[in-house]
Structure formats: C-alpha cells, structure tokens
Amino acid sequence: MYNIQAYFEPKTLDEAAALLADNPDLKIIAGGTDLLIKMHHGKIEKVELLSIRKIKALEGICKLEDGTIVIGALATFTQIANDPVITENIPILREAALSMGGPQIRNVATIGGNICNGVTSADSASSLFALNARLKLRAKQGERVIPIEEFYLGPGKVDLKPWEILTEIIIVPEDYVGYGGHYIKFSIRKAMDIATLGVATLCKIKDGNVFDDVRIGLGVAAPTPIRCKEAENYAKERVASSETLAEIARLSVKSTKARTSWRASKEYREHLVEELSQRALKRAVVNAGGAEIA
Numbered sequence: 171m172y173n174i175q176a177y178f179e180p181k182t183l184d185e186a187a188a189l190l191a192d193n194p195d196l197k198i199i200a201g202g203t204d205l206l207i208k209m210h211h212g213k214i215e216k217v218e219l220l221s222i223r224k225i226k227a228l229e230g231i232c233k234l235e236d237g238t239i240v241i242g243a244l245a246t247f248t249q250i251a252n253d254p255v256i257t258e259n260i261p262i263l264r265e266a267a268l269s270m271g272g273p274q275i276r277n278v279a280t281i282g283g284n285i286c287n288g289v290t291s292a293d294s295a296s297s298l299f300a301l302n303a304r305l306k307l308r309a310k311q312g313e314r315v316i317p318i319e320e321f322y323l324g325p326g327k328v329d330l331k332p333w334e335i336l337t338e339i340i341i342v343p344e345d346y347v348g349y350g351g352h353y354i355k356f357s358i359r360k361a362m363d364i365a366t367l368g369v370a371t372l373c374k375i376k377d378g379n380v381f382d383d384v385r386i387g388l389g390v391a392a393p394t395p396i397r398c399k400e401a402e403n404y405a406k407e408r409v410a411s412s413e414t415l416a417e418i419a420r421l422s423v424k425s426t427k428a429r430t431s432w433r434a435s436k437e438y439r440e441h442l443v444e445e446l447s448q449r450a451l452k453r454a455v456v457n458a459g460g461a462e463i464a
Contacts, residue, residue, distance in 0.1 A: 176218040183227050183308055186335060189220055191310040194332035196220040200244055201278040203271075204287045228282070228337055231255050237343030243282025243336045247294075248273070250281060260341060261457075262351035262370060266297040269355040269365075282336045285321070288328040288394075295322075295395040296370035297353050299387035302345040306338040307331075315340065322394035348374050349383070350458025352450045356442055358433065365390050366434050367442045371450040373405075375460035381405045384418065384451070391443055392427040398447075400424055410455050412463055418451065419444040 178196065180186040190196055199219050222228060228244040231253045239259060241250070250256050250267040257264055270276055270284070270293040284292045285305070295318075303318045307330065318339075321329050330336065351372040357363035368389030374382040384405035386398040401421035408414045428439035452463050 173216050174219055175216050177221065178219070179221045179224055181224045181226075183225055183335070183337065186220060186222055186225060187308055187310040187333070190333045190335065193218065198222055198286075198335060200280040200283045201246065203275055203279040204283055222335065233259065237347065239341040239346070241281060241339040241341075243285075243338060244280050245282075247271075247276035247279050247281065247284075251276065260297075260301060260346050260351075262297045262300065262353050262372065263294065265353040266293050266355070266368075266370065269293050269353070281339060285318070285339070286328060286330055286336055288322060288324075288326045290322075290325065290392065290394050291365045291368065291390045292395070293355060293365065293368065293389075296368040296387040296389040297351075298339065299395050299397055300351065300370040300372045300385040301341050302385075304340040304342075305336055306340060307334045308337045309334045313337075319397065325393045346372075348458070350375075350454045350456065350460075352453035352457060354446050354450045356446060364433075367391060367439055367446060368395075369443070369446045369450045371447065371454040373410075373451065373454045373458050373460075375410065375455060375458045379410045379461050381408055381410055381414070386418075386422055386447055386451070388422070388426065388443060388447075390428075391425075391439060396425060396427075398422040398425040401447075410460055410463060415448045415451055415463065419447045422447045 178189050197217050199221050228242045230242045233239050233255045247267040247270045251264050281294050284294045298318050304315050306315050349372045353370045355365045356367045357365050370387040372385040376382040384402050389395045401418045405418050423440050423443050428436045430436045
C-alpha cells in the first residue's frame with residue numbers, strides 16, 4: 171500500500187534543513203492526512219519521508235509583545251480551535267479550524283500541511299488570505315518570509331522549494347486589531363466534506379456604520395484561494411448598508427474564476443459567492459462593532 175523507501179525523523183530544524191539540502195526529493199510529512207491519501211491512491215510512489223512531527227520549534231501558538239501572532243506549522247486544527255490567542259484575537263481562523271473535517275482529522279491535521287498541500291479548498295486558506303498572513307520558510311541557507319497570496323502558484327502548486335520547510339504563519343496586529351470577521355464553509359454534506367465554497371470576510375467599521383476596510387477571501391472560486399480586490403476597494407468609505415453589501419457581492423463574483431466540477435457548476439458557485447459573501451459580511455460588521463444590517 172505504502173512504498174516507503176526511507177524514513178527520517180529529525181528533532182531540530184537545523185537537522186531537518188540539512189537532510190533536505192542533501193536530498194531535495196524527500197517528502198515532508200506532519201499529520202499525514204494529505205500525503206498518506208496521495209500515497210494510498212498511487213499518486214506518489216517509492217517515497218522517502220522526512221517526518222517533522224518531533225521538531226518542538228514548529229509547535230505552539232503565541233502572541234509577541236508587539237501584538238504579532240505566530241502560529242507554528244505543526245499546530246493542529248484542534249489546537250487552533252481551542253487556543254486562547256486565536257479565540258481572542260482572530261476568531262475567524264477558529265471558525266475555519268472547526269469546519270475542517272471531524273475531530274479525528276482535526277486532532278492530527280496541521281495548518282502547515284493544509285497550506286503546503288496547495289489546494290484551493292483548504293479550510294484555513296480563505297481566512298489566512300483575509301488576514302494577510304505571511305509565511306516563514308526555512309532552508310539550510312537561511313529563511314525567507316512571503317505573503318500567503320504569493321505562495322499559491324496554481325492548483326496544488328505552491329512556492330515551496332524542495333529544500334524548504336514552512337515553519338511559521340505570521341499575522342501582524344495591523345491586520346487583525348479592530349477587525350471583525352466571519353467564515354462560512356458551504357459543502358453538500360455537513361459531515362467532514364470538502365468545501366464547495368469557502369468565504370472569509372473581515373472588516374473594520376468607523377463612524378458607527380462606515381467601512382474603513384473590507385477584506386474578502388474565497389476558496390474554491392478559482393484555481394487557488396483568492397482575494398476580491400475590486401469589491402474590497404469599492405467598499406472603503408461606504409456606508410455599511412444592504413445596498414452596499416449587494417454591490418460588494420456582485421463585484422466579488424467578478425474576481426472569481428470558478429469552474430464546473432462534479433461538486434457544483436460554475437454558475438452555482440458564482441451564486442454562492444454572491445449570496446454567502448453578503449451573509450458573511452453582515453456577521454463581520456456586527457463582530458466589528460457595527461450595527462446589524464437588515
């Protein structure tokens with residue numbers, strides 16, 4: 171079933187980076203909920219594995235003195251859902267974590283693996299796009315930090331070099347302080363299903379009911395997760411009303427490149443974008459301290 175040719179289990183980042191530098195063909199495994207399925211279906215054969223599960227430096231979630239939130243790549247979705255730093259500061263990511271599979275999957279699946287898998291349906295991706303998350307990548311030669319929007323290159327393809335490891339997800343305070351958000355996952359079945367569409371909205375309200383900023387992240391609306399920049403630009407400085415939300419939703423559809431699949435047609439996905447972006451933004455407005463929109 172699993173044709174594993176070699177298995178390495180380093181305990182430090184330096185050791186892992188050195189192993190990758192010497193053998194870039196190694197496949198990194200953490201929770202294994204994505205990689206093992208690919209191996210089971212024969213999509214990956216004769217694999218050599220580098221397990222990062224014992225690297226303590228990749229665990230944990232913390233808030234630095236300057237307000238920056240750092241999430242270790244090995245943080246499981248159960249940890250994310252239960253962590254007070256996430257719950258108190260970026261609850262939109264907690265909502266996304268709770269929508270990911272069932273308890274058994276959430277106990278082992280890691281946020282780093284979810285991102286590096288590169289699929290547009292990744293439950294964490296839409297919220298991390300809306301949060302302007304940055305990713306720290308480690309190699310033997312050093313580190314680099316890139317915006318998550320630049321990490322996704324195409325369907326199942328990410329900007330992770332064969333000798334690199336994703337170590338941290340970074341969210342700076344100016345990207346979450348004062349914002350309210352909401353995440354909606356739409357799926358045909360509610361139980362452990364892959365998203366037909368994922369919608370993450372964040373907003374900041376001023377003067378009672380005026381949008382100071384709006385961010386909309388979508389999953390499964392294009393080959394990669396996306397932001398709806400035209401809709402976001404339109405929303406700034408506008409009154410948070412039902413009319414404004416309707417136009418934001420219409421413009422959000424313009425940013426999509428949805429396709430027809432066995433899960434849903436292109437037209438149905440576009441309908442979901444228009445409907446669910448309004449629903450999510452209505453909740454985000456209230457969570458940001460604004461008045462409820464009828």
